[in-house]
């Protein structure tokens with residue numbers, strides 16, 4: 001396919017090392033809808049092209065409930081509903097370059113998200129995002145388990161695996177716009193080092209497990225104390241990443257629901273820290289975002 005990228009302007013950003021290519025389509029589409037999947041796959045390939053965990057598009061909202069529309073494509077070309085690190089990058093980009101509005105009502109495939117920014121001299125420092133209300137029912141994940149109904153939840157229960165390392169794994173599932181499986185290492189008699197050493201095998205198998213028809217993001221958690229956890233992530237459509245904002249939100253929601261932590265938790269990820277707070281009206285995530293560079297493409301790299 002011939003995707004015209006000559007002189008296409010982009011911005012490289014990251015949130016805790018979870019890196020994205022941001023394309024401004026607020027005033028007009030730059031990459032045709034039918035090309036977005038292939039464009040993401042190619043442009044995200046490290047070594048061959050810019051390289052990233054995904055592509056984010058800034059678009060006009062579809063209705064006036066929102067200020068701006070957020071789209072996120074993983075590095076394998078699949079479109080996700082939401083992205084926590086991505087929405088912080090997006091909010092900084094929008095405020096500094098397109099629309100001086102704070103808070104910002106963002107339209108995502110996973111519903112409304114509200115970004116409230118700490119701003120100094122017109123530069124966005126930290127971004128606190130209202131991440132919505134989580135859902136746990138199997139129909140919302142989606143997850144299909146024999147003997148369970150679509151309204152049931154799946155909390156710290158085992159699924160069978162098919163590898164040489166481990167026969168089954170206990171996990172919990174939640175949807176915060178996108179779907180997540182949360183695994184506590186202490187409940188599986190494994191260590192974080194074991195999970196890290198075998199992340200390619202375990203992450204890939206759980207992401208693509210038959211119980212998850214739309215695949216799933218996978219997180220291994222160690223609870224340090226009721227206010228702090230450590231997270232290792234394998235993302236749907238991207239593999240290992242240094243951090244996942246929706247995954248961190250999900251991990252704290254599940255840890256809190258299972259009584260392992262309080263409602264305010266500092267999460268340590270490979271790429272840095274995120275603050276999560278569970279309130280009456282939903283969950284909030286706070287962290288920073290970085291603009292690394294602006295560029296102009298000459299070719300897609302292939």
Ligand SMILES: N[C@@H](CCC[C@H](N)C(=O)O)C(=O)O
Pocket residue numbers: 018072074079080081082083084085086178179217235236237238241243244245246247
């Ligand atoms: N890195 C993101 C999540 C990106 C989407 C995810 N891989 C999915 O397919 O759901 C985050 O920070 O939340």
